Amino acid sequence: MGNILIVAEIQKGKIREATLEMAAIAQKLAGPLGKEVKSVVLGKDIGAAAEELSKKGGGEVFAADHELLANYNVDAFTQATRTAIEAAGADLILVSNTPSGWDFAPRLAAGLDAGFVSDCFNIEEEGGKPVFVRRVFNGKLDARLLPQTDVVVATVQPGATAAFEGATDGKVTNLDAGIDAAAVRAKFIETKVAESKGVDLTKADIIVSGGRGVGAPEKFTETIQPLADALGGAMGASRPVVDAGWLPHEYQVGSSGQVVTPKLYIACGISGAIQHLVGMKASNFIVAINKDGDAPIFEVADVGVVGDLFEVVPALTKAISEAKGG
Amino acid sequence: MKIMVCLKQVPHQDARLDVRSDGTWIQEDNIKFEINSYDTYALEEALRVKDSGEAEVVVVSIGPDRVSQALRTALGMGADRAIHVNDAEAENSDALGIAKILASIAKEENPDLIMTGLMSDDGNFSAVGAMLAELVGIPHTTAVMKVEHTDSGLKLERELEGGALEVVELPRPCLIAVQTGINQVRYASLKGIMAAKKKPIDVKTAGDLGLAGQIAPKMKIEKVYTPPKGDGAEMIEGSTDEVVAKLVSKIKELGLL
Ligand SMILES: Cc1cc2nc3c(=O)[nH]c(=O)nc-3n(C[C@H](O)[C@H](O)[C@H](O)COP(=O)(O)OP(=O)(O)OC[C@H]3O[C@@H](n4cnc5c(N)ncnc54)[C@H](O)[C@@H]3O)c2cc1C
Ligand SMILES: Nc1ncnc2c1ncn2[C@@H]1O[C@H](COP(=O)(O)O)[C@@H](O)[C@H]1O
Numbered sequence: 389m390g391n392i393l394i395v396a397e398i399q400k401g402k403i404r405e406a407t408l409e410m411a412a413i414a415q416k417l418a419g420p421l422g423k424e425v426k427s428v429v430l431g432k433d434i435g436a437a438a439e440e441l442s443k444k445g446g447g448e449v450f451a452a453d454h455e456l457l458a459n460y461n462v463d464a465f466t467q468a469t470r471t472a473i474e475a476a477g478a479d480l481i482l483v484s485n486t487p488s489g490w491d492f493a494p495r496l497a498a499g500l501d502a503g504f505v506s507d508c509f510n511i512e513e514e515g516g517k518p519v520f521v522r523r524v525f526n527g528k529l530d531a532r533l534l535p536q537t538d539v540v541v542a543t544v545q546p547g548a549t550a551a552f553e554g555a556t557d558g559k560v561t562n563l564d565a566g567i568d569a570a571a572v573r574a575k576f577i578e579t580k581v582a583e584s585k586g587v588d589l590t591k592a593d594i595i596v597s598g599g600r601g602v603g604a605p606e607k608f609t610e611t612i613q614p615l616a617d618a619l620g621g622a623m624g625a626s627r628p629v630v631d632a633g634w635l636p637h638e639y640q641v642g643s644s645g646q647v648v649t650p651k652l653y654i655a656c657g658i659s660g661a662i663q664h665l666v667g668m669k670a671s672n673f674i675v676a677i678n679k680d681g682d683a684p685i686f687e688v689a690d691v692g693v694v695g696d697l698f699e700v701v702p703a704l705t706k707a708i709s710e711a712k713g714g
Numbered sequence: 715m716k717i718m719v720c721l722k723q724v725p726h727q728d729a730r731l732d733v734r735s736d737g738t739w740i741q742e743d744n745i746k747f748e749i750n751s752y753d754t755y756a757l758e759e760a761l762r763v764k765d766s767g768e769a770e771v772v773v774v775s776i777g778p779d780r781v782s783q784a785l786r787t788a789l790g791m792g793a794d795r796a797i798h799v800n801d802a803e804a805e806n807s808d809a810l811g812i813a814k815i816l817a818s819i820a821k822e823e824n825p826d827l828i829m830t831g832l833m834s835d836d837g838n839f840s841a842v843g844a845m846l847a848e849l850v851g852i853p854h855t856t857a858v859m860k861v862e863h864t865d866s867g868l869k870l871e872r873e874l875e876g877g878a879l880e881v882v883e884l885p886r887p888c889l890i891a892v893q894t895g896i897n898q899v900r901y902a903s904l905k906g907i908m909a910a911k912k913k914p915i916d917v918k919t920a921g922d923l924g925l926a927g928q929i930a931p932k933m934k935i936e937k938v939y940t941p942p943k944g945d946g947a948e949m950i951e952g953s954t955d956e957v958v959a960k961l962v963s964k965i966k967e968l969g970l971l
Contacts, residue, residue, distance in 0.1 A: 462844075462855065463853060485840075486875070487872070487874045490857075491844065491854075491855070491857070491872075492844070493844075494809065494839075494844040494845045494848075495844040495847060496848075497810065497845065498813060498845035498846075499848050501810075502932065503932035503933045504809060504839075504845070504933065506838070506839050506840050506841055507840070519936070522838075523941070524837055525740075525836055525838070526838065528731055529731060529938045529939065530938065530939055530941045530942075531935055531937070531939075532935070532936040532938075533933045533936065534933070534934050534936050535932065536930070536933065536934050537932040540932075540933075573884065573885055573888075574855065574883070574884055575882065575883040575884075576880070576881075577869075577882060578880075578881050579878060579879070579880050580871070580880075580881065582876055582877030582878050583877075594970060600727075628751075628894070630895060631894045631895030632898075633898055640877075643876075644873055644874075644875060644876070644877060645876070646877075652965065652968060672968075673968055674947075675964070681949075682940065686946055686947045687941070687944055687946050688947075689946075689947035690947060691947055691961070692947030692948070692950065693949070693957050693961070694951075695957065699954050700954060703954050703958045707958045707959070707962050708965070708971065711962055711966070712971065
């Protein structure tokens with residue numbers, strides 16, 4: 389029986405919150421699964437971060453300090469994690485489902501011929517074995533998965549669990565990551581930050597967003613924008629709207645767009661995939677209008693309307709204008 | 715240049731999702747299917763290489779009989795030929811099993827570039843691309859939003875969070891898993907659809923590839939189910955007028971009117 393290995397992620401020199409969430413999951417599972425929690429921190433000059441994690445539920449923390457880990461690099465991260473798995477004697481490897489995690493974790497699993505499960509929002513224990521719970525069909529259904537193999541690599545959805553709260557006194561062990569520079573084929577060039585454009589949704593008090601259900605670019609001008617105008621708010625969108633070129637990227641709300649927290653967020657024809665939800669679920673008050681009563685957006689909404697947005701939205705626009713006029 | 719594009723056929727985005735009687739997946743009879751959204755962007759990106767010079771585009775899909783429709787569509791859009799792996803064992807496999815099948819095809823085809831989608835719209839694994847690259851022994855990048863072909867390889871922009879991008883270079887041969895929105899996808903023209911009728915679809919089984927008995931799932935789906943309803947929203951019902959009146963009063967309560 390092997391141990392649990394948390395693959396930590398560094399953000400701005402510190403341990404990322406998502407890593408501490410995995411620490412909470414790992415600490416909860418360790419006893420029932422009869423495993424110890426260990427972690428690996430990959431990067432350059434990471435001593436302080438490794439110390440931090442050892443005190444926040446990371447168990448024994450392996451610090452893999454290497455020039456080629458300074459920036460995310462798929463080949464270097466895969467190699468170093470394999471070294472850490474051996475050092476930790478791990479058979480349950482947890483990685484955050486972030487741009488780096490989803491890039492190398494499946495590759496790692498294939499190399500180990502291990503089981504792989506992505507974007508779990510929960511890992512439970514049943515009969516001494518882990519059970520992985522995740523969304524499928526972009527949030528419309530849940531799935532429970534049972535490993536048929538001893539070694540499993542799992543990615544964990546950021547934000548799904550609270551971060552580890554307690555204090556632990558793990559130790560930090562330096563790890564020679566064993567990186568073969570000749571086998572590092574991918575080359576990191578640079579990171580480009582998002583350019584700030586005209587629309588800054590993060591400053592809006594009211595946002596009316598449209599999704600794929602709006603159906604066509606002109607419908608944004610005819611239906612969504614008028615409600616935003618009537619309320620004195622801004623217009624937003626889900627990703628497929630931007631992908632289709634109906635609106636520019638600065639309108640996109642979600643993990644790869646903007647994270648917004650207005651006083652009022654009205655979602656029209658948006659199903660509520662996790663990548664959209666992370667961009668708006670912290671809004672003060674959420675209204676969802678969707679013709680599918682089972683759409684996951686209703687789980688985060690305060691108020692929901694099951695109906696056709698082309699009926700509800702224009703009528704609401706009219707009523708708001710009247711209320712403001714009178 | 716030879717480009718292999720991996721396409722999955724998935725339930726149409728607006729299809730009704732009912733869990734089938736054994737509880738482990740959805741009822742797939744009598745619903746519409748389409749090419750996975752991410753994969754249409756991958757195919758378009760490959761076809762653009764072909765449009766701007768020399769390239770052979772080979773599309774590969776694993777799935778039951780219905781998948782031939784997806785492959786015909788891809789051929790209609792401009793792909794040169796298709797490989798269809800139709801195998802009962804593959805139906806019950808997982809991401810790694812699918813990657814193993816695709817890897818054995820890649821080893822026969824020897825493409826300069828493999829393209830997949832970032833994620834399938836049904837299983838949402840986001841795994842097959844990176845696994846395939848590992849099994850073939852080539853480098854990869856996921857969530858690709860921009861591709862520039864250089865003499866020795868590819869200069870890529872991969873998507874990070876919040877609209878940030880990472881610039882990465884990979885030597886060829888390599889694999890890229892494409893993110894949606896990288897391009898605007900073409901439709902198959904009538905002429906393309908006619909031409910596609912003459913293009914070959916090579917049908918194989920896992921056995922033909924020497925993989926019989928080697929693609930059993932390492933992760934087994936115990937069940938799929940409608941997510942339990944939490945506190946959820948207060949649902950407003952009634953006629954449009956009633957609904958709108960209640961919404962207006964909620965917005966007033968918030969002090970926003
Ligand atoms: C790495 C990654 C990053 C991503 N980043 C983002 C992101 O930043 N933002 C984002 O939004 N998504 C993002 N996505 C995509 C995300 O997974 C979903 O695909 C997307 O959010 C779905 O958008 P949607 O809800 O508009 O479309 P759909 O899921 O297709 O939903 C459309 C909805 O409209 C409803 N509808 C249709 N017609 C009507 C009508 N007449 N009246 C009322 N309702 C109607 C339908 O019932 C359905 O619920 C990302 C995905 C990945 C993998
Ligand atoms: N059955 C399949 N046949 C061909 N390609 C597939 C299949 N399943 C997955 N893929 C490819 O792998 C990508 C990622 O899928 P997944 O890992 O299942 O989320 C898809 O976008 C496809 O390009």
